[in-house]
Amino acid sequence: MGNVTIRILARQLQLSAATVSKALADSHEISGPTKKRVLEMAAALNYTPNPYASSLRRKKSKTIAVILPEVADSFFSQAINGIEAIAQDKGYHVLVCLTHERSQKEQAILHEMLGGRADGILISVTSETSDPACLLELQEKGVPVVFFDRTCDGIDTARVVTDDLQSSYKATDHLIRQGCRKIAFLAIAEGLSISHQRIEGYKQALEDGGIKFSRENIIACTHDAAENLRLLKKIMSRKDRPDGVIASVEKLAVPVYQVCRELGLNIPGDLKVIGFSNLVTAAFLQPALTTVTQPAFEMGRSAASLLFKALGNKNFSLSQQVEVIPSELQVRESTG
Amino acid sequence: MGNVTIRILARQLQLSAATVSKALADSHEISGPTKKRVLEMAAALNYTPNPYASSLRRKKSKTIAVILPEVADSFFSQAINGIEAIAQDKGYHVLVCLTHERSQKEQAILHEMLGGRADGILISVTSETSDPACLLELQEKGVPVVFFDRTCDGIDTARVVTDDLQSSYKATDHLIRQGCRKIAFLAIAEGLSISHQRIEGYKQALEDGGIKFSRENIIACTHDAAENLRLLKKIMSRKDRPDGVIASVEKLAVPVYQVCRELGLNIPGDLKVIGFSNLVTAAFLQPALTTVTQPAFEMGRSAASLLFKALGNKNFSLSQQVEVIPSELQVRESTG
DNA sequence: TATTTTTACGAAAACGGTTAAGTAAATAAA
DNA sequence: TTTATTTACTTAACCGTTTTCGTAAAAATA
Numbered sequence: 001m002g003n004v005t006i007r008i009l010a011r012q013l014q015l016s017a018a019t020v021s022k023a024l025a026d027s028h029e030i031s032g033p034t035k036k037r038v039l040e041m042a043a044a045l046n047y048t049p050n051p052y053a054s055s056l057r058r059k060k061s062k063t064i065a066v067i068l069p070e071v072a073d074s075f076f077s078q079a080i081n082g083i084e085a086i087a088q089d090k091g092y093h094v095l096v097c098l099t100h101e102r103s104q105k106e107q108a109i110l111h112e113m114l115g116g117r118a119d120g121i122l123i124s125v126t127s128e129t130s131d132p133a134c135l136l137e138l139q140e141k142g143v144p145v146v147f148f149d150r151t152c153d154g155i156d157t158a159r160v161v162t163d164d165l166q167s168s169y170k171a172t173d174h175l176i177r178q179g180c181r182k183i184a185f186l187a188i189a190e191g192l193s194i195s196h197q198r199i200e201g202y203k204q205a206l207e208d209g210g211i212k213f214s215r216e217n218i219i220a221c222t223h224d225a226a227e228n229l230r231l232l233k234k235i236m237s238r239k240d241r242p243d244g245v246i247a248s249v250e251k252l253a254v255p256v257y258q259v260c261r262e263l264g265l266n267i268p269g270d271l272k273v274i275g276f277s278n279l280v281t282a283a284f285l286q287p288a289l290t291t292v293t294q295p296a297f298e299m300g301r302s303a304a305s306l307l308f309k310a311l312g313n314k315n316f317s318l319s320q321q322v323e324v325i326p327s328e329l330q331v332r333e334s335t336g
Numbered sequence: 337m338g339n340v341t342i343r344i345l346a347r348q349l350q351l352s353a354a355t356v357s358k359a360l361a362d363s364h365e366i367s368g369p370t371k372k373r374v375l376e377m378a379a380a381l382n383y384t385p386n387p388y389a390s391s392l393r394r395k396k397s398k399t400i401a402v403i404l405p406e407v408a409d410s411f412f413s414q415a416i417n418g419i420e421a422i423a424q425d426k427g428y429h430v431l432v433c434l435t436h437e438r439s440q441k442e443q444a445i446l447h448e449m450l451g452g453r454a455d456g457i458l459i460s461v462t463s464e465t466s467d468p469a470c471l472l473e474l475q476e477k478g479v480p481v482v483f484f485d486r487t488c489d490g491i492d493t494a495r496v497v498t499d500d501l502q503s504s505y506k507a508t509d510h511l512i513r514q515g516c517r518k519i520a521f522l523a524i525a526e527g528l529s530i531s532h533q534r535i536e537g538y539k540q541a542l543e544d545g546g547i548k549f550s551r552e553n554i555i556a557c558t559h560d561a562a563e564n565l566r567l568l569k570k571i572m573s574r575k576d577r578p579d580g581v582i583a584s585v586e587k588l589a590v591p592v593y594q595v596c597r598e599l600g601l602n603i604p605g606d607l608k609v610i611g612f613s614n615l616v617t618a619a620f621l622q623p624a625l626t627t628v629t630q631p632a633f634e635m636g637r638s639a640a641s642l643l644f645k646a647l648g649n650k651n652f653s654l655s656q657q658v659e660v661i662p663s664e665l666q667v668r669e670s671t672g
Numbered sequence: 673t674a675t676t677t678t679t680a681c682g683a684a685a686a687c688g689g690t691t692a693a694g695t696a697a698a699t700a701a702a
Numbered sequence: 703t704t705t706a707t708t709t710a711c712t713t714a715a716c717c718g719t720t721t722t723c724g725t726a727a728a729a730a731t732a
Contacts, residue, residue: 048451053688055388056717077413096432115384257620284593286622352682389718
């Protein structure tokens with residue numbers, strides 16, 4: 001009923017709460033026999049320390065927050081798995097906070113974090129995000145912040161990304177070599193660093209391939225799946241429709257297939273498709289999807305590792321730390 | 337630097353901490369003008385309450401724990417999205433804890449929860465789980481527990497599941513009608529309630545279809561993907577290989593495709609396939625996969641709703657609450 | 673006017689674990 | 703033997719918020 005606290009434990013043992021606390025922490029101040037008694041009694045009474053009392057006093061929560069737009073696609077799922085694996089290993093808990101791509105929500109979550117709910121932050125920003133004010137504040141308060149995948153300018157801290165520019169270049173280049181002359185680039189919010197980088201890679205490849213870049217081939221998609229479908233349908237119905245398309249984030253790949261099916265367009269005959277994607281099913285799609293496969297799990301692990309380095313060692317600076325984990329172009333039928 | 341606490345706020349305002357606390361909570365004891373002053377000053381100093389101090393004092397954490405085997409497949413991803421949506425709406429935080437299908441890890445996590453880290457628990461148990469002791473303890477301590485999808489016997493609390501038996505029956509029946517006579521059932525741990533139910537549905541459909549049930553058609557898969565592949569390959573290489581297969585959990589569907597491709601088996605010609613799956617790509621696979629689509633998002637939402645009902649109303653009993661959200665058989669080419 | 677009630681606030685004690693500072697006893701050093 | 707040190711604890715303060723209880727002053731009631 002009344003939870004068993006450290007004082008109750010202490011009373012049972014005829015010891016002070018301080019002694020019990022230290023014994024549980026395996027302090028050198030406590031004798032072996034006493035430690036043993038304490039451990040045994042703790043087990044017998046099924047004592048579990050109150051994490052909040054501990055957090056309050058020690059000013060650390062043994063919790064990290066993972067702030068993501070969503071967890072609906074494979075990329076973030078895999079990343080969470082990677083992060084959680086490391087965190088659990090370090091004895092930390094993982095708070096998953098979803099922003100639903102709303103920068104306002106993100107602000108609210110970050111503001112809450114100022115209260116000390118988490119010792120460190122892993123974040124992949126929303127497509128609306130631009131203002132790093134809250135993150136800067138957190139950083140000032142000594143809460144380490146690590147970006148993964150989607151970063152945000154204006155704040156100097158560690159970022160774990162993939163080689164967005166290069167992989168986009170490779171993807172574009174591949175399409176060109178396969179004969180595409182009019183390549184649509186499906187983008188989400190252009191403000192986003194990954195969008196920027198990927199668009200840049202696309203541009204450079206076009207240039208190197210002798211194709212003139214045209215602004216209108218950058219298709220600004222939204223987060224409303226239905227709307228994206230409508231948009232794609234419109235574009236693919238035009239007489240001068242693209243002969244190649246790059247889906248620059250995972251969620252934009254499947255809709256392309258969907259639209260092609262509806263319009264009776266053949267992939268890769270009428271349209272060649274590449275997706276930035278972590279779908280395990282990519283190889284089994286009809287036709288198999290050529291992907292830029294991002295090392296999601298690895299990125300998650302790596303980001304978490306950096307964060308824990310900072311948490312474990314106050315001298316370790318996250319400044320300028322950039323870890324680039326390369327993506328892999330996996331050529332399949334959709335660009336055949 | 338030194339965090340701004342409620343006392344610092346109070347000093348600035350020439351008020352007591354108690355008054356400030358009440359003002360922030362919009363208590364009726366505090367006058368309108370004072371409340372306003374407090375709110376303004378709080379905003380000016382960028383005050384954020386320490387959640388742990390609050391949790392300690394109020395004995396509630398405004399946090400729920402979601403305990404899952406993994407988050408690598410679509411089912412759990414979508415479920416998390418559903419859960420988080422509700423939780424955020426109610427002002428709660430979500431702690432995601434992964435058990436990696438290890439019952440030992442699960443025990444450890446649940447034991448930690450005894451300390452009061454979360455106000456309520458949503459859990460989908462591991463395939464190894466059998467002993468609900470920890471869950472019972474939590475329940476006794478007044479921590480509401482809601483199962484979703486994978487439940488555990490021996491404890492009377494709410495569970496949100498899909499109609500496992502019926503949907504498995506329908507899937508099996510469908511295969512029989514399509515001409516299958518030897519249907520393999522790919523299962524994970526048979527101890528699991530969902531496995532049991534799904535196998536039962538399979539059995540009943542066989543019986544009703546006039547096909548003798550054979551123990552050896554229940555294929556006990558593991559959580560090691562490579563091993564599953566080997567196992568499947570062996571089975572599909574036999575002369576008397578199955579002419580139909582039911583993948584009873586999502587992660588087992590793709591490997592079937594993989595093995596068929598390697599062995600040069602045609603789906604649905606040589607083998608008809610149904611998967612319990614939430615893959616968004618199911619319709620675009622080669623061939624399109626017939627699925628039993630589980631309402632993952634809805635299940636997550638529903639489970640979270642039940643939990644919050646219990647959290648919001650101490651009189652609300654989770655006992656005997658069973659919510660069955662039906663799955664949908666979506667017939668596609670793989671069983672054509 | 674005297675009394676009760678209401679309003680608006682403050683003092684202080686929680687909540688449960690940690691830790692700095694202190695202390696008696698035991699041991700080591702001088 | 704005396705003093706210094708170490709060992710193994712205890713006391714009490716502290717973390718920051720909430721909440722119970724109290725209390726002046728103001729308002730309402732008698």
